[in-house]
Amino acid sequence: MSNLVKPFIIAEVGNNHEGRFEIAKKLILKASQAGVDAVKFQTFTTEDFVNGKNKKRYNQLKKFQFSREQFYKLSKIAKYKNLKFISTPLDIKSAEFLNSIVDLFKISSGDLTYFDLIKKVISFKKNTIISTGCSTIKEVKNTFEFIKKNKFPINKLSFLHCVSMYPAPISNVNLSTINYLKRKFNIKIGYSDHTIGYAIPILSVFYGAQIVEKHFTLDNNFSKFRDHKLSLNPEDMKNMVNILKNLNTIEGKKTKILSKDERVNIFNLRRSFYLRNNINKGTVLKQRDLKFVRPFNRNGITNKNIIINKKSKKKIGKNTLIKKNYLI
Numbered sequence: 159m160s161n162l163v164k165p166f167i168i169a170e171v172g173n174n175h176e177g178r179f180e181i182a183k184k185l186i187l188k189a190s191q192a193g194v195d196a197v198k199f200q201t202f203t204t205e206d207f208v209n210g211k212n213k214k215r216y217n218q219l220k221k222f223q224f225s226r227e228q229f230y231k232l233s234k235i236a237k238y239k240n241l242k243f244i245s246t247p248l249d250i251k252s253a254e255f256l257n258s259i260v261d262l263f264k265i266s267s268g269d270l271t272y273f274d275l276i277k278k279v280i281s282f283k284k285n286t287i288i289s290t291g292c293s294t295i296k297e298v299k300n301t302f303e304f305i306k307k308n309k310f311p312i313n314k315l316s317f318l319h320c321v322s323m324y325p326a327p328i329s330n331v332n333l334s335t336i337n338y339l340k341r342k343f344n345i346k347i348g349y350s351d352h353t354i355g356y357a358i359p360i361l362s363v364f365y366g367a368q369i370v371e372k373h374f375t376l377d378n379n380f381s382k383f384r385d386h387k388l389s390l391n392p393e394d395m396k397n398m399v400n401i402l403k404n405l406n407t408i409e410g411k412k413t414k415i416l417s418k419d420e421r422v423n424i425f426n427l428r429r430s431f432y433l434r435n436n437i438n439k440g441t442v443l444k445q446r447d448l449k450f451v452r453p454f455n456r457n458g459i460t461n462k463n464i465i466i467n468k469k470s471k472k473k474i475g476k477n478t479l480i481k482k483n484y485l486i
Contacts, residue, residue: 267291291322430458
């Protein structure tokens with residue numbers, strides 16, 4: 159691998175605001191401070207998203223639902239902070255509304271086969287990202303062909319490899335899928351992460367991810383809502399972004415370079431030969447008289463064959479650095 163560059167980084171707010179507008183605003187501000195490229199929300203009318211008979215889920219989402227005016231304000235805040243504003247429409251009317259305020263669209267894994275919604279979104283001709291969790295390769299291919307058939311510019315389409323488990327165990331991550339999808343469809347491929355921490359999102363870039371999406375929260379213990387535990391808090395998000403921004407520097411050059419700082423450390427880390435005991439003038443030095451210990455000294459000796467069976471020119475004390483001019 160070579161010439162790694164920073165991917166497009168999305169802080170997935172999702173519903174971690176839990177319907178509290180002030181928390182949503184704060185999440186955007188913290189995402190901006192962390193250095194991400196975009197924030198992403200979910201936009202829905204609960205009645206058009208989940209069945210009302212599923213009362214627990216319905217009531218939770220009804221509580222999380224923002225008004226159109228609130229989303230409009232959030233988009234303005236994001237743009238003021240130089241962040242791309244993204245939202246996932248979870249019904250067709252929400253997609254129509256979002257077209258006027260989002261920089262790009264995101265289709266959730268669950269809606270990869272919801273062709274009416276996809277058709278509506280791609281009709282706007284904006285960059286569109288589609289997650290592929292819970293999908294077979296045949297389903298992903300069918301969606302890809304459907305999008306092509308509807309004359310959507312393929313250079314505006316991206317797929318995200320995703321494992322729809324919350325949290326996703328590392329045994330299921332299968333990052334090799336990223337390059338597989340890239341070869342299969344020849345479009346931009348990214349990674350949407352549901353693991354704990356940020357090690358896997360960073361690794362995903364080494365597997366070809368050009369987009370990294372990670373859930374974002376103010377506090378991993380914010381509430382019992384599932385997504386907080388698998389999200390990054392502001393400090394962790396900042397740490398992840400800092401690493402991803404410096405991947406090219408981290409990768410370095412394909413050679414072995416001894417840095418200036420390492421040269422300084424040579425003196426503390428390497429060894430030279432010192433006397434283990436006091437010796438008199440004329441003593442023939444043997445292995446038992448030597449010890450090879452830190453610190454290294456440029457005036458010392460690192461090859462014991464130069465010392466063994468040589469005579470000392472003078473009396474030398476214990477722990478003294480052995481120099482060539484002490485020997486005959």
